[in-house]
Amino acid sequence: MTLGGIDLVALAAMLMVASTPILLAAIGELIAEKAGVLNLGVEGMMIMGAIGAFAGAVITGSPAAGFAFGALAGAGMALIFGFLTQVLLSNQVATGLALTLFGLGLSALFGKGFEGVRPPATEKLDFGALADLPVLGPVLFRHDWVVYFSLAMVVAVWLFLHFSRSGLILRAVGENHEAAHALGYRVVAVRMAALAFGGALAGMGGAYLSLVRVPQWTEGMTAGAGWIALAIVVFASWRVERVLLGAYLFGGVTVLQLRLQAAGYAIPVQLLSMAPYVITIIVLVIISARHRHGAQAAPAALGKTFHASR
Amino acid sequence: MIRLIARPAPSRFWLWATPVLAVLATMVAGAVLFAALGTDPLEALKVIFWDPLLGANAGYFRGQLLIKAGPLMLIAAGLAVGFRAGIWNIGAEGQYIVGAICGAAVGLAVYPAESVLIFPAMVVAGALGGWAWGMIPALLKNRFGASEILVSLMLVYVAQNLLAWAAFGPLKNPAGFGFPGSRNLQQYPSAHNGELIAGSGLHWGGVAALAALVGTYVLMSRHIAGFRIQVAGDAPKAARFAGVAPARLVAFCLGLSGALAGLAGMFEVAGPSGQITDAFGAGYGFTAIIVAFLGRLNPIGILLAGLLMALTYIGGDMAQLMLRLPAAAIQVFQGMLLFFLLGFDLLTNYQVRFGGRVGA
Helix, strand or coil, rough: EEECCCCCHHHHHHHHHHHHHHHHHHHHHHHHEEEEEEEEHHHHHHHHHHHHHHHHHHHHCHHHHHHHHHHHHHHHHHHHHHHHHCCCCCHHHHHHHHHHHHHHHHHHHHHHHHHHHHHCCCCCCCCCCHHCCCCHHHCCCCCCCHHHHHHHHHHHHHHHHHHHHHHHHHHHHHHHHHHHHHHHCCCCHHHHHHHHHHHHHHHHHHHHHHHHHHCCCCCCCCCHHHHHHHHHHHHHHCCCHHHHHHHHHHHHHHHHHHHHHHHCCEEEEEEEHHHHHHHHHHHHHHHHHHHCCCCCCCCCCCCCCCCCCC | CCCEECCCCHHHHHHHHHHHHHCCCCCCHHHHHHHHCCHHHHHHHHHHHHHHCCCCCCCHHHHHHHHHHHHHHHHHHHHHHHHCCCCCCCCHHHHHHHHHHHHHHHHHHCCCCCCCCHHHHHHHHHHHHHHHHHHHHHHHHHHHHHCHHHHHHHHHHHHHHHHHHHHHHCCCCCCCCCCCCCCCCCHCCCCCCCCCCCCCCCHHHHHHHHHHHHHHHHHHHCCCCHHHHHHHCCCCCHHHCCCCCHHHHHHHHHHHHHHHHHHHHHHHHHCCCCCCCCCCCCCHHHHHHHHHHCCCHHHHHHHHHHHHHHHHHHHHHHHHHHHHCCHHHHHHHHHHHHHHHHHCHHHHHEEEECCCCCCC
């Protein structure tokens, strides 16, 4: 199946891969924001995950260990953010920015010796006969474990938020931290855990970029993926099933513009590369306009500093 | 047990003591970082902070100081006004790039004509370009409620692609043997933003930065608009009751910071940088955010913070050359500085009490 010189099956298969880093980071950020913390440092956590995973995989020779290192690096960054905003009560917007600037610098510093190195390959899972199905096989059953992990995470987070007691506490903390505190819930501890989880997923998203999607280490390789993940959480109105939709939509746009570049249309490459960012803005505008006068979808305590006076 | 008690008003002492403390803490943490990288930490600190100011070749570097500090101060002056009002323009880098493209485009369009009107026209085009790029998030926020943080940031990536397109396409030097990049404006007298006093590093961008700092100082402390901006940031509800129109405030703050960032880009492309290339955006727009915070969103503070940040750029280049420190070390350094500043700000807004009973 081709359309305008573009193979649609290959496009759909690439879409799954291209979307995974943003999807992982956006799920993580969703949990943090549901707990009432706005962490604008996703880009910084992702890039630290990217270099942490890359270094880990190259040194140990195991991509799985690499992903673990990536998750740890991301979580470590998130804990710096958590310490500053939850313990030292700093402004979340400014601290998130600082985290991104710091992460971009620190990753470049660590990455000096890893430029031009090839990481060990992450194997695709073997689904046997399923992989040979027409259309569905290449699109759904020829990926590595991280793609399925990210999809399982969507389900797990949905179940957690809707059907578990801890999920309810997390949401309570995000909606009204004063009330949650008065009920005896430990607001700061819940938020730290949510941040660490979000950081670990952002780190894995970055790891997927450097170990699978590219696979190589280059300075600043996340190129705004973290910010797009933040936008997707808004786009999704803080609902995890819509995060999936959003991430795949943006993955689709990214892949499509890459294919258009390769197909040799007479559009300058740089103008095509703008597409994911421009479309992020357009979608953000549409969603914001829809929620303008309706019910506010954001957690009520999002971005507010919590200081227990009693 | 350590307890924090919110201060009724921020402590004036700590407001100015925390930046100093943050700089010192960053130096200590930086020394640890340098030691970890296998460089003599004291030597590194000396090369970065001492030599450019008072070392053997300091005469040359002092000029560089103003060249680097100019755009930082110019951008930060505008950002600080918005940050005071709680309007987060974090896309100054994009506005800086678009200002440079617009300014350079006007100059290149009339090449090789010579006229005293060309440079002023470029200045206007640069400011308008940055203003327009800043007004996009303002408009989208006012009309549709879209977050200005995300929109302005996304526009940085759009601007970077626009820059690459301009450098390879419409603004490419026709006499450049196919190399990307525009004609060099330094070799075009009517468009060149040269040094005003030889060796000082002062070009029109530096003058504009000082004017912007004075202007925003007057605005914030002597003008009703400044008072409204302040109130809107400190107490948004009170501001609304007092008749401050939030939409106009958003447009004003983003437009102003966009125009100033655009100016900075235009002065840079016509002066020290000389040409539009795809590597033109060097991160001034992001560093200016640190400058604005380190300067406590105050014009005098921004002046000092801008000079300090410029020093880390120059010292960082020196350290790269002489000690083989990676360029990224300075970026880490700047990030840490902002961390320490934000962390120590606890002391500005809260009293720390040790011991004591709960409820005392």
